[in-house]
Amino acid sequence: MIRPFGWNEFLIIVMAAQWTIALSAIAFAGGGVGGLLIALARVCDIRPLRLASLAFIRVFQGTPLLMQLFLVFFGMNILGLAINPWIAAAIALTLHASAFLGEIWRGCIDAVPPGQREASTALGLRYYNRMRYIILPQAARIAVAPTVGFLVQLIKGTSLAAIIGFTELTRQGQIINNATFSPFMVFGTVAAIYFVLCWPLSLLAQRMENKFSRATQR
Amino acid sequence: MYDFNFAPVVASFDQLLLGAWLTIRLSCAAMLLGLIVSIVCAWGKTSGPAPARFVINAYIEIIRNTPFLVQIFFIFFGLPSLGLRLSPNGAALLALVVNFGAYGTEIIRAGIESIQKGQVEAGTALGLSKLQIFRYVVMKPALRTVYPSLTSQFIYLMLTSSVVSVISADDLAAAGNDLQSATFASFEVYIIITLMYLAMSIGFSAIFAAIDRMAFKYPLSR
Numbered sequence: 046m047i048r049p050f051g052w053n054e055f056l057i058i059v060m061a062a063q064w065t066i067a068l069s070a071i072a073f074a075g076g077g078v079g080g081l082l083i084a085l086a087r088v089c090d091i092r093p094l095r096l097a098s099l100a101f102i103r104v105f106q107g108t109p110l111l112m113q114l115f116l117v118f119f120g121m122n123i124l125g126l127a128i129n130p131w132i133a134a135a136i137a138l139t140l141h142a143s144a145f146l147g148e149i150w151r152g153c154i155d156a157v158p159p160g161q162r163e164a165s166t167a168l169g170l171r172y173y174n175r176m177r178y179i180i181l182p183q184a185a186r187i188a189v190a191p192t193v194g195f196l197v198q199l200i201k202g203t204s205l206a207a208i209i210g211f212t213e214l215t216r217q218g219q220i221i222n223n224a225t226f227s228p229f230m231v232f233g234t235v236a237a238i239y240f241v242l243c244w245p246l247s248l249l250a251q252r253m254e255n256k257f258s259r260a261t262q263r
Numbered sequence: 264m265y266d267f268n269f270a271p272v273v274a275s276f277d278q279l280l281l282g283a284w285l286t287i288r289l290s291c292a293a294m295l296l297g298l299i300v301s302i303v304c305a306w307g308k309t310s311g312p313a314p315a316r317f318v319i320n321a322y323i324e325i326i327r328n329t330p331f332l333v334q335i336f337f338i339f340f341g342l343p344s345l346g347l348r349l350s351p352n353g354a355a356l357l358a359l360v361v362n363f364g365a366y367g368t369e370i371i372r373a374g375i376e377s378i379q380k381g382q383v384e385a386g387t388a389l390g391l392s393k394l395q396i397f398r399y400v401v402m403k404p405a406l407r408t409v410y411p412s413l414t415s416q417f418i419y420l421m422l423t424s425s426v427v428s429v430i431s432a433d434d435l436a437a438a439g440n441d442l443q444s445a446t447f448a449s450f451e452v453y454i455i456i457t458l459m460y461l462a463m464s465i466g467f468s469a470i471f472a473a474i475d476r477m478a479f480k481y482p483l484s485r
Contacts, residue, residue, distance in 0.1 A: 107418075107464040109425035111436060112457040119449040123265040197328065204330035208429055215332055228340035236329045236337060243328035 050227040055234060061217030062238050068203045068213060071135050073196060076142020083147025085176070088154050098147065105144030111205050113137045118209045134206035142199055149195060153188040154180060190257055193250040197243045204239070214238060271446035272455050282438025283459055289352070289434060290421040293359035297420075298413075300360060301367030306397065308368065309375050319368065326365035331423050334358050339430045355427035355434070363420050370412045374405030407479050414471040418464045425460065435459060 048054070086098035105113065117137040122128050157180050165179040207216035218235035222228050272279075304322070307315045326334065338361070339354040349357060378401050386400040406413075428436035439456040443449045 104461060107422075107461045108457045109422040109436070109460055111425045111428075112453055112460060115453040116450070116457060119453060123450050125265075201328075201330040204332045205426065207332065215330065215336075218333070218336070222336075222340065227344075228336070229344045232333055232337040232341050236325075236333045239329045239333060240325060244324060247324070247328055 047226050048224045050221070050225040050230045054221050054225055054231075058214070058217055058221055058231070058234050059238060061212065061214045062242070064211070064213040065200065065203050065215075065239075066242070068134060068138065068206060068211070069196070069200045072138035072142045072199055072203070075135070075139030076146050076199070079139060079143025080146025080150055083143055084150035084154060087147065087151040102144045102148050105141055106148065110137075110141055110202050111208065113141055114205055114209050130206065130209045130211035133209060134203070134211045138199065138202060138206070141202065142195075145195055145198070146192065149191050150184065150188055153184040153191075156187050157183045187257070190250050190253040193246055193253065197246050197250070200243055200246075201239065267451060268448050269451050269455070271448055272442065272451050275442050275446075278438050278442060279435065279456065279459065282433065282435035283463065285352075285433050286421065286424055286435040287463065289356060289359065289427070289432070290417065290424050293356055293363055293420060293424070294417050296356075296360045297363030297367050300364030301371045302402070304364065304368040305371035305375055308372055323365045323368055326362055327369075331358070331362055331426050332429065334362060335427060335430060351427070351430045351432040354430060355424070355432040358427065359420060359424055362423070363416070366416055367413070370409045370416060371405065373412075374409035375401055377408050378405055410475060410479065414468070414475075417471075418467055421463060421467065422460060 083098050083101060086094045087102075089095060114134065114137045117140075118128065118130065118133040121133055161179055161183065162175065165175045170179065203213060204215040206213055207219065210216070212220070214235055218231050222231040225231065304319045308319045311319070335354065335358040338358045339349065339351070342349065342354075382400055382404075383396055386396040391400065424434060425436035427434055428440055431437055435456060439452050443452040446452065
């Protein structure tokens with residue numbers, strides 16, 4: 046029996062957005078921690094650590110997110126863990142976000158004028174204090190706009206978790222579509238919800254970028 | 264301890280190569296068609312009438328703020344209800360062109376805006392037609408400026424194209440799906456496929472760097 050696409054179906058899809066938001070939040074928080082470690086490893090003085098973090102970034106930026114999801118999903122099985130799409134998606138997206146945020150933030154750390162590092166070293170600040178009080182606060186200001194931009198990419202990326210069977214927004218759309226058979230309405234609704242989530246962030250990133258480039262142009 | 268079994272993957276490696284070949288062809292075709300869309304839209308956005316600018320802006324924002332997966336579902340499952348029925352490969356190509364077009368437009372537009380006004384005025388003074396100015400004075404140096412962003416967008420397009428496997432197009436990821444459901448060696452299959460994608464993105468980066476050295480040899484004077 047084919048169910049019509051009505052108010053109830055619409056609400057079910059809207060409610061599924063909470064899982065998209067939860068998955069994005071977890072991946073963004075985990076990726077924030079991982080990304081900071083990767084960025085610090087990329088600019089540190091220890092050569093093997095620099096190369097390892099570079100390789101991590103190149104591998105994650107040079108392979109499809111879908112394959113990363115599959116590898117974590119089936120890899121958990123090999124490690125003897127129960128296959129759980131929710132955990133697999135969270136781990137894969139966290140690793141993915143760590144690589145991308147690491148590369149973005151490395152650029153921001155490099156953008157801090159070298160004189161700042163030299164001056165703070167001359168003042169006798171050791172590594173921790175130098176990073177904590179001099180370099181990272183300045184890099185953070187540069188990093189805000191591209192980080193928000195990446196968050197949009199991450200939210201869109203969570204849709205791929207649908208393929209390994211995690212019921213977030215896109216998967217719920219598929220399920221409703223299978224019952225109602227009105228793909229135009231269903232996927233139009235799903236796309237509209239993603240748009241409502243992402244567009245304000247895109248505008249915000251754009252605005253901050255313009256503001257920042259005006260402030261640094263002088 | 265898990266026993267890795269790569270034998271079935273090696274035995275069917277030609278299937279994977281066939282898939283990789285389609286991924287490359289699909290990406291290249293989507294890039295070329297998408298570039299045409301981008302150049303037309305960028306031209307419309309910088310010097311078109313207001314309604315055209317509005318439509319182009321809406322197109323860019325909608326595509327850039329929704330996932331590719333949803334776009335391909337919309338095209339493959341949604342469009343037939345409007346009477347447009349596409350094969351999986353056709354729908355994949357259309358989705359990739361539409362997706363690349365939106366990102367490409369913004370890249371090309373940034374390149375066009377980097378051309379100084381005096382250069383266009385010089386072209387007018389030399390008696391070039393509007394189309395000639397666009398082609399030789401604006402487009403050529405603009406493409407050079409945005410070449411690095413365009414090539415990294417192409418790599419991104421190629422990686423994104425793995426998503427078309429969900430509508431069972433015949434690309435590399437789909438070849439992997441077929442192979443893993445035939446052999447049950449899921450992890451081994453996807454490791455190999457992932458390495459193939461990695462090799463393709465490294466390979467294309469090298470090719471683009473070589474093209475860069477050959478095509479943009481003439482010196483910049485600023």
